[in-house]
Amino acid sequence: MTATATVTLPRAPGLHATAEAPGHGEGGPASTLVIVAYGFWIFLISDIVMFSAFFAAHAVLQTATDGGPTGRELFDLRRVAIETACLLLSSFTCGLSALAAEARRVTWTQAALFVTGLLGVAFLFLEMHEFAAMIAAGAGPQRSAFLSSFFALVGCHGAHVSVGLLWLGTMMAQLYVKGFRADIQRRLLCFNMFWHMLDIVWVAIFTLVYLVGVAR
Amino acid sequence: MTANHQKLMALDAVPGAEETRGEDLWQGAQGYLLGLVLSALLTALAFFFTGSDWLWGPSIPVALSVLAVAQIGVHLAFFLHLTTAPDSVNNSLALAFGTLIVALVIGGTLWIMYHMNLNMPPMTQMAAPAVTAAGAMGSQNATGVIEAASPTPVAAKVGGVVRSIDCDVGSRVRRGQLCATIDAPTLAQAVAQSEGALRAAQMRMAQDQAALAAAQARAAHRPAAKGRVDTLRQALSSDQRGATAAQQELDAAKARLEDAKVVAPTDGVVLARNVEPGQAVAANSQHPLFLLAPDATTVVFRGFAPGSAAAALKAGEKVVFTVDQLQGETFEGEIIRVAAVQGAAVAEVVVLAPNPRAAMKPGMKATIRMPASN
Numbered sequence: 001m002t003a004t005a006t007v008t009l010p011r012a013p014g015l016h017a018t019a020e021a022p023g024h025g026e027g028g029p030a031s032t033l034v035i036v037a038y039g040f041w042i043f044l045i046s047d048i049v050m051f052s053a054f055f056a057a058h059a060v061l062q063t064a065t066d067g068g069p070t071g072r073e074l075f076d077l078r079r080v081a082i083e084t085a086c087l088l089l090s091s092f093t094c095g096l097s098a099l100a101a102e103a104r105r106v107t108w109t110q111a112a113l114f115v116t117g118l119l120g121v122a123f124l125f126l127e128m129h130e131f132a133a134m135i136a137a138g139a140g141p142q143r144s145a146f147l148s149s150f151f152a153l154v155g156c157h158g159a160h161v162s163v164g165l166l167w168l169g170t171m172m173a174q175l176y177v178k179g180f181r182a183d184i185q186r187r188l189l190c191f192n193m194f195w196h197m198l199d200i201v202w203v204a205i206f207t208l209v210y211l212v213g214v215a216r
Numbered sequence: 217m218t219a220n221h222q223k224l225m226a227l228d229a230v231p232g233a234e235e236t237r238g239e240d241l242w243q244g245a246q247g248y249l250l251g252l253v254l255s256a257l258l259t260a261l262a263f264f265f266t267g268s269d270w271l272w273g274p275s276i277p278v279a280l281s282v283l284a285v286a287q288i289g290v291h292l293a294f295f296l297h298l299t300t301a302p303d304s305v306n307n308s309l310a311l312a313f314g315t316l317i318v319a320l321v322i323g324g325t326l327w328i329m330y331h332m333n334l335n336m337p338p339m340t341q342m343a344a345p346a347v348t349a350a351g352a353m354g355s356q357n358a359t360g361v362i363e364a365a366s367p368t369p370v371a372a373k374v375g376g377v378v379r380s381i382d383c384d385v386g387s388r389v390r391r392g393q394l395c396a397t398i399d400a401p402t403l404a405q406a407v408a409q410s411e412g413a414l415r416a417a418q419m420r421m422a423q424d425q426a427a428l429a430a431a432q433a434r435a436a437h438r439p440a441a442k443g444r445v446d447t448l449r450q451a452l453s454s455d456q457r458g459a460t461a462a463q464q465e466l467d468a469a470k471a472r473l474e475d476a477k478v479v480a481p482t483d484g485v486v487l488a489r490n491v492e493p494g495q496a497v498a499a500n501s502q503h504p505l506f507l508l509a510p511d512a513t514t515v516v517f518r519g520f521a522p523g524s525a526a527a528a529l530k531a532g533e534k535v536v537f538t539v540d541q542l543q544g545e546t547f548e549g550e551i552i553r554v555a556a557v558q559g560a561a562v563a564e565v566v567v568l569a570p571n572p573r574a575a576m577k578p579g580m581k582a583t584i585r586m587p588a589s590n
Binding site: 013038041042045046048049052053055056057059060077081084085088089091092095096099100102103193196197199200203204206207208211212214215 | 241244245248249251252255256259262263265266267273276277280281283284287288291292295296297298304306307310311313314317318321322324325326329
């Protein structure tokens with residue numbers, strides 16, 4: 001066995017650069033970074049499994065409008081397009097913050113995180129605005145099973161974004177106070193994965209809830 | 217152990233403390249930029265397909281799903297740096313397992329619900345078993361819900377030729393207003409006959425009364441005439457019974473003749489008229505004479521009664537019901553439909569009721585209490 005050719009490294013999920021632990025049990029346990037990131041990766045996947053239940057409920061109840069408003073009447077695709085753009089761009093800037101953090105550039109990291117947060121706030125504002133308008137128009141979650149499942153699914157994603165924004169603010173403060181310590185780096189990595197996961201869930205939402213809801 | 221190996225283990229000891237590689241920064245950013253551009257493209261395509269007729273309608277959801285899966289793949293590859301390389305095999309395996317569960321949850325739900333919807337009886341039959349069960353437990357009440365009134369058919373209660381039409385499309389009618397009169401010669405004849413019978417009975421009674429008075433006067437002088445008085449008394453009481461029966465007959469015949477008048481069951485506007493003067497119509501036909509749009513001040517009770525109790529309910533009769541949310545109040549309405557539900561020992565009951573104070577709201581539960589039957 002020639003070492004150089006066969007050694008493969010478990011890579012921390014979400015991490016851009018290659019990793020730190022030789023796999024296959026060689027060289028002892030994996031690094032804390034790999035363990036933390038892998039654990040968080042498992043959490044994210046289970047979170048997506050939870051989302052799948054909401055998606056399944058919505059798919060089944062999409063036509064159960066009880067004579068009330070349908071998606072075609074309620075959804076404003078221009079607003080959804082702006083929301084999508086906000087979240088996609090924020091995912092991009094979040095990735096940039098990870099690169100800057102890898103390069104230990106505090107200012108760039110903070111700037112990228114700040115822009116990520118701004119885009120997230122914009123997304124959340126648009127979503128709240130949509131919810132408020134729908135409820136004011138009598139299309140609240142009590143109106144029909146379709147709207148119950150809509151508010152449950154999209155609201156659950158919105159709640160994730162809100163929590164993500166809180167986390168983001170906390171990370172910026174921690175980075176400011178503590179600098180690039182190993183634990184801060186790990187948390188930043190986990191936050192990155194969380195934020196990218198939110199965008200992935202949003203891709204499914206804007207497609208299956210909004211676009212299919214309007215197209216059907 | 218080779219030097220290379222040693223170096224890797226050294227890396228392992230300091231997690232997250234990778235050497236900064238300045239030249240890699242731009243390379244990394246390029247990866248993210250590529251991901252961004254690809255995602256934006258796929259998103260734009262998805263929005264474009266939704267608003268256009270480039271694709272065959274039913275295939276749009278499929279196309280959108282394919283685009284979404286592609287974009288999720290882009291996110292995983294360019295943002296989460298998931299690769300198929302051996303160093304990422306655990307991450308990929310965990311994701312594959314998650315994908316399997318997601319597919320099972322969503323696919324399973326859709327499959328089960330699709331088949332359940334196929335096997336679901338229509339709503340009317342779905343509510344029926346519950347009422348059947350209630351009936352089996354001794355409850356004789358018809359239970360149902362209040363609904364907003366929908367256009368109500370107005371049918372003739374007796375068959376005959378339409379003599380006159382008093383309502384037309386667009387006319388506003390009050391409850392009880394005459395809309396059409398049906399010429400029912402047999403009914404009119406029955407009234408005339410009953411009247412004749414009553415007159416004859418009354419005449420006989422008057423004759424017997426006069427005879428009785430004369431006989432009584434004579435019996436005062438001649439006790440032998442007493443037998444005649446008793447006979448006349450009996451004849452008179454029999455005459456009275458006959459007159460009462462004739463009167464009842466006449467009342468019934470008049471009520472039947474009254475049914476020849478088609479009246480509006482509720483306040484509202486006539487939506488359609490399906491009949492011309494001179495046309496022959498059947499009683500309680502499937503083709504109603506008028507279609508009436510009830511006013512907003514009218515509601516409909518729609519419910520189910522156990523078969524045994526439903527026999528006591530007839531279309532056109534008044535009925536009193538209570539509403540669960542309006543304790544202590546009773547409401548009166550007119551039964552407009554009683555129909556047996558196929559395959560269940562219950563009947564659907566529809567009642568039209570005025571709701572001038574708008575106290576009854578659609579969705580409220582209501583009950584028609586039946587007189588307890590033995």
